Amino acid sequence: MTTDTSTPPVAARPEPAPRGRPRRSLHRRRSVAGIAFALPTAVFVLLLFVLPLFTVGQMSLSEWTLLGGNLGLNAPDNYSDLWSSPLLWPSIGFTLLYTGIVTVIMLSIALGIALLVQESTRWTSFLRTAVLVPSALGLASASLLFFGLYSPNIGPITPALQSLGLIDEAISFLGTPQAALWSTVFLVIWRFTGFYMLVLLVGLQGISLDVYEAGRLDGASRWQLFRDITLPLLRPSIALSLILCVTGSLLAFDQFFILTRGGPDNSTVTVVQLIYREAFSSFDLGGAAALSVVVLLVLVVLNIVQFRALRSTD
Amino acid sequence: MTAPTTTRQTALDPLRPASRPRRSAGARFGLAALRTPYFVLTGALAIIFLFPLVWSAWASVAGQPGTAQQSGFGFANYARLLDYGAGVGQFALNSLIVSGLTVVFTLVLALTGGYAFAKFSFPGKNVLFLLVLAILMVPYATLLVPLYVLLGNLGLIDTLFGLSLVLTIYQLPFSIFMMRISFEAVPAELEESALVDGCGTIGALLRVLTPAVVPGLVTVGLYAFLAAWNDFIAPLILISDADLAPLPLAIANLRQQTMGAIDYGVTEAGVVVLALPCIVLFLLLQRYYISGFMSGALKG
Numbered sequence: 001m002t003t004d005t006s007t008p009p010v011a012a013r014p015e016p017a018p019r020g021r022p023r024r025s026l027h028r029r030r031s032v033a034g035i036a037f038a039l040p041t042a043v044f045v046l047l048l049f050v051l052p053l054f055t056v057g058q059m060s061l062s063e064w065t066l067l068g069g070n071l072g073l074n075a076p077d078n079y080s081d082l083w084s085s086p087l088l089w090p091s092i093g094f095t096l097l098y099t100g101i102v103t104v105i106m107l108s109i110a111l112g113i114a115l116l117v118q119e120s121t122r123w124t125s126f127l128r129t130a131v132l133v134p135s136a137l138g139l140a141s142a143s144l145l146f147f148g149l150y151s152p153n154i155g156p157i158t159p160a161l162q163s164l165g166l167i168d169e170a171i172s173f174l175g176t177p178q179a180a181l182w183s184t185v186f187l188v189i190w191r192f193t194g195f196y197m198l199v200l201l202v203g204l205q206g207i208s209l210d211v212y213e214a215g216r217l218d219g220a221s222r223w224q225l226f227r228d229i230t231l232p233l234l235r236p237s238i239a240l241s242l243i244l245c246v247t248g249s250l251l252a253f254d255q256f257f258i259l260t261r262g263g264p265d266n267s268t269v270t271v272v273q274l275i276y277r278e279a280f281s282s283f284d285l286g287g288a289a290a291l292s293v294v295v296l297l298v299l300v301v302l303n304i305v306q307f308r309a310l311r312s313t314d
Numbered sequence: 315m316t317a318p319t320t321t322r323q324t325a326l327d328p329l330r331p332a333s334r335p336r337r338s339a340g341a342r343f344g345l346a347a348l349r350t351p352y353f354v355l356t357g358a359l360a361i362i363f364l365f366p367l368v369w370s371a372w373a374s375v376a377g378q379p380g381t382a383q384q385s386g387f388g389f390a391n392y393a394r395l396l397d398y399g400a401g402v403g404q405f406a407l408n409s410l411i412v413s414g415l416t417v418v419f420t421l422v423l424a425l426t427g428g429y430a431f432a433k434f435s436f437p438g439k440n441v442l443f444l445l446v447l448a449i450l451m452v453p454y455a456t457l458l459v460p461l462y463v464l465l466g467n468l469g470l471i472d473t474l475f476g477l478s479l480v481l482t483i484y485q486l487p488f489s490i491f492m493m494r495i496s497f498e499a500v501p502a503e504l505e506e507s508a509l510v511d512g513c514g515t516i517g518a519l520l521r522v523l524t525p526a527v528v529p530g531l532v533t534v535g536l537y538a539f540l541a542a543w544n545d546f547i548a549p550l551i552l553i554s555d556a557d558l559a560p561l562p563l564a565i566a567n568l569r570q571q572t573m574g575a576i577d578y579g580v581t582e583a584g585v586v587v588l589a590l591p592c593i594v595l596f597l598l599l600q601r602y603y604i605s606g607f608m609s610g611a612l613k614g
Binding site for chain 1: 352353355356359360362363364366367369370373378379380381422423426427429430431433434435436437438439442445446448449451452453454455456457459460461462463464479480482483486490515519540543544545546547550551562565566569576578579581582584585588589592593595596597600604
């Protein structure tokens with residue numbers, strides 16, 4: 001891959017020629033202009049990112065209800081109360097299970113498809129577009145779509161299988177905890193596989209054909225080429241997909257809020273859903289803030305660990 | 315059109331990859347033997363990925379018991395959508411306003427911010443850039459809980475303006491990063507000659523540099539539009555006035571409206587209204603979608 005296109009020369013070029021003025025004053029004017037152009041971004045980031053981060057910290061240490069507002073410090077009650085929530089551990093367990101399943105299955109499928117559509121023909125570019133189109137939809141739209149697709153009323157799958165004589169009774173896609181989990185996994189795979197296929201495709205195209213040629217001359221089989229050339233050289237793309245997929249799945253919300261509504265019997269409640277319920281069903285903003293802070297810290301640690309692991313192998 | 319963007323698209327565009335060299339006779343024979351299962355497998359894949367979209371379009375007009383369209387084909391589901399609450403037109407308008415404002419905010423910030431980060435050096439530059447990237451690390455929900463309170467204090471809760479501000483903040487890391495790359499790819503001589511010709515920095519930005527980074531702006535705008543149009547959790551938390559709901563929230567609310575019985579026909583009609591603009595935009599601007607993607611994927 002030609003890296004020069006992705007990393008154009010950094011702005012370490014000389015400033016415009018001084019043209020008779022003292023260089024220092026021009027330099028200062030340049031830097032004032034820079035600050036002026038960065039100012040809108042700085043204000044935005046301070047007001048809508050840094051300030052909320054402080055606020056969420058303060059809220060997590062205070063008794064803060066949806067209707068009553070700030071009722072004063074009560075640290076560390078919000079944090080200690082977290083552990084008494086009966087749904088905390090089930091939701092953490094479910095979120096981890098869901099993340100594991102989605103990550104393994106989706107990235108395998110995405111890699112498989114990326115390998116299948118590598119060559120450039122009309123058929124493969126049609127395939128790529130077909131796999132990619134669902135990612136234009138919002139996750140909420142996709143969840144609503146599958147809500148109908150899985151429904152016993154108008155869902156097409158049960159009648160189709162029944163007419164083929166494969167099943168007798170209607171399939172309940174969302175009726176049991178297991179079914180609800182796998183139905184959601186299918187939805188998410190449908191919606192996101194194209195995205196990861198594209199990440200992996202970018203990586204695949206970066207592998208020089210000469211390497212494969214050399215491997216073939218050495219008599220390597222298809223499988224050996226894949227295992228010893230493709231996989232190792234694809235590591236950065238696989239790692240990027242892994243980080244994005246794990247982070248995204250840990251924060252899952254829309255699909256479970258719309259498709260399963262956390263059910264049946266709260267078996268598909270994720271951690272972010274718990275934050276939402278804490279704030280807007282239990283009216284306890286302080287508790288929601290405390291859980292948000294914990295999730296933030298876990299994610300920051302997880303990201304640091306993943307980046308470290310990545311860097312050490314580069 | 316900046317040269318680097320064009321090369322990126324032609325050389326690295328995965329939709330138009332460099333043609334692979336011709337295979338040897340043996341490999342070609344192997345391919346021929348593999349061809350039938352290959353087409354069966356990939357054909358099945360295409361059907362699996364396209365089927366839900368085709369089905370939802372079909373289900374929105376096909377007659378089904380328990381929906382507005384009892385039998386035959388017709389647009390009764392869409393008609394019911396027009397009558398629901400403030401009407402689908404109002405919800406679509408809400409969505410358009412939110413998406414439009416988000417795109418404008420994002421473009422202004424990415425243009426000025428990207429220019430500042432790419433072409434100037436000033437104290438605090440690196441800290442600010444890292445801060446922008448750090449937004450990626452913070453979960454949506456973590457920010458929405460305090461933003462609910464802060465926007466409430468400012469009287470911006472339950473307003474489309476406030477919602478757009480919140481949606482914009484999540485577009486900033488990608489957008490500013492993308493525009494920084496785009497501006498850095500513009501030759502310094504271009505800006506210098508504009509400055510020598512008497513343009514101020516603002517004139518240089520507007521007259522000379524902006525035309526050179528249009529592809530980047532299209533990409534940034536496309537991503538901002540799709541994200542704002544489709545977002546669900548931010549309006550769920552920040553908008554409680556049912557008449558102000560953007561489409562995804564309105565359609566999700568609509569499911570429970572009719573006496574507890576869920577009207578799946580109207581839901582699928584709503585999905586079509588939601589999805590159609592996105593799919594059309596995606597197909598039209600596919601190469602911008604992918605180029606934005608790759609700048610992110612490459613930097614990782």
